Amino acid sequence: MHAKRFSKMARPSSSWWMALLVVAAVAQLGASDLRTDYYNSTCPNVESIVLGVVKDKMQATIRTIGSTVRLFFHDCFVDGCDGSVLITSTAGNTAERDAPDNLSLAFEGFETVRSAKAAVEAACPDQVSCTDVLAIATRDAIALSGGPFFPVELGRLDGMRSSASNVAGKLPQPNNTLSELVAIFKSNGLNMSDMVALSAAHSVGLAHCSKFSDRLYRYNPPSQPTDPTLNEKYAAFLKGKCPDGGPDMMVLMDQATPALFDNQYYRNLQDGGGLLASDELLYTDNRTRPTVDSLAASTPDFYKAFADAIVKLGRVGVKSGGKGNIRKQCDVFN
Numbered sequence: 001m002h003a004k005r006f007s008k009m010a011r012p013s014s015s016w017w018m019a020l021l022v023v024a025a026v027a028q029l030g031a032s033d034l035r036t037d038y039y040n041s042t043c044p045n046v047e048s049i050v051l052g053v054v055k056d057k058m059q060a061t062i063r064t065i066g067s068t069v070r071l072f073f074h075d076c077f078v079d080g081c082d083g084s085v086l087i088t089s090t091a092g093n094t095a096e097r098d099a100p101d102n103l104s105l106a107f108e109g110f111e112t113v114r115s116a117k118a119a120v121e122a123a124c125p126d127q128v129s130c131t132d133v134l135a136i137a138t139r140d141a142i143a144l145s146g147g148p149f150f151p152v153e154l155g156r157l158d159g160m161r162s163s164a165s166n167v168a169g170k171l172p173q174p175n176n177t178l179s180e181l182v183a184i185f186k187s188n189g190l191n192m193s194d195m196v197a198l199s200a201a202h203s204v205g206l207a208h209c210s211k212f213s214d215r216l217y218r219y220n221p222p223s224q225p226t227d228p229t230l231n232e233k234y235a236a237f238l239k240g241k242c243p244d245g246g247p248d249m250m251v252l253m254d255q256a257t258p259a260l261f262d263n264q265y266y267r268n269l270q271d272g273g274g275l276l277a278s279d280e281l282l283y284t285d286n287r288t289r290p291t292v293d294s295l296a297a298s299t300p301d302f303y304k305a306f307a308d309a310i311v312k313l314g315r316v317g318v319k320s321g322g323k324g325n326i327r328k329q330c331d332v333f334n
């Protein structure tokens, strides 16, 4: 497909501006080559195959939703959307997923991709990248849990390296300042509005107590142990779930609608009910509060903002040409 388009553009009859177009096309190789019908001829049923697997996995556990979406984010933020997060460590290589700030990537996300890839391989061997399987599964998990359905761009290759040492500083942390968060998103081509929209991924899934216990017990000791931006009732509830020094349990990120991918997340923030400090910050900081308010107020606006932003995210650092391939098995390099 690429070769065809290329040879057309590179015909000898090309005028000088045609040559410029070719240069522009080469410069953009990667994200610009993504297409929603990329597998039309090589694996026409890929989307329905993945959808079937995601439906089954979601029926088995709602943890499928948050863990699959999180996997996609983590993958794209570290070295681009290239499936590098799916690789398991070997004796000689500690892979991305085993980095200290892997955000406790959950088994269910990996398992969804593994099953979906196996089903896709059975229908169309060696055609579809693991990265694209993850992108489709992420879209489906979102749409099946009440979030927006959006056409998913495809044509990413799987990357050829995955290193834990590459992760530090690339993923948003619960204790980042707003400026730090903005910078991390910006380095991935995402603006502040995209960042607020994408944060709705915390409308589903769980977080460990250790990610927010400082807000409950060590905010500004000794006079102010608890973060005052936390709703008091919510703080008391969380203290019950996460006693100081207790086991590192997991808590639902959105207590109101835990299995729905919806804009309740933003209403929680308005109510002092953001779980992580980096969630509540979006409301307390006046640079992002107007976006929170507008997404809280309108489901259609939320759908559009989220879909636009995640499509943009899916274009980050896409590998093409010799920089990638199609893995046979998602957790090991070919």
Ligand SMILES: *[C@@H]1O[C@H](CO)[C@@H](O)[C@H](O)[C@H]1NC(C)=O
Residues within 6 Å of the ligand: 037, 040
């Ligand atoms: C891909 O398939 C869809 C649906 O069958 C069709 O609408 C579209 O035109 C096809 N695209 C190409 C490039 O064949």
Ligand SMILES: *[C@@H]1O[C@H](CO)[C@@H](O)[C@H](O)[C@H]1NC(C)=O
Residues within 6 Å of the ligand: 097, 098, 099, 100, 101, 102, 103, 104, 105, 106, 107
């Ligand atoms: C995430 O990293 C921790 C070590 O920091 C490791 O114990 C855990 O197994 C990793 N999670 C996955 C899913 O690999």
Ligand SMILES: *[C@@H]1O[C@H](CO)[C@@H](O)[C@H](O)[C@H]1NC(C)=O
Residues within 6 Å of the ligand: 173, 175
């Ligand atoms: C943020 O949390 C990490 C642990 O997740 C810690 O290493 C770091 O020191 C914290 N940064 C600040 C500014 O508190």
Ligand SMILES: *[C@@H]1O[C@H](CO)[C@@H](O)[C@H](O)[C@H]1NC(C)=O
Residues within 6 Å of the ligand: 286, 287
């Ligand atoms: C935002 O808040 C800062 C201080 O927190 C204040 O100086 C600034 O005027 C505010 N900006 C707007 C647009 O409200």
Ligand SMILES: *[C@@H]1O[C@H](CO)[C@@H](O)[C@H](O)[C@H]1NC(C)=O
Residues within 6 Å of the ligand: 191, 192, 193, 194, 308, 309, 312
């Ligand atoms: C941010 O990007 C979105 C598209 O994802 C765009 O609609 C919006 O206008 C941008 N916002 C700013 C402030 O540039």
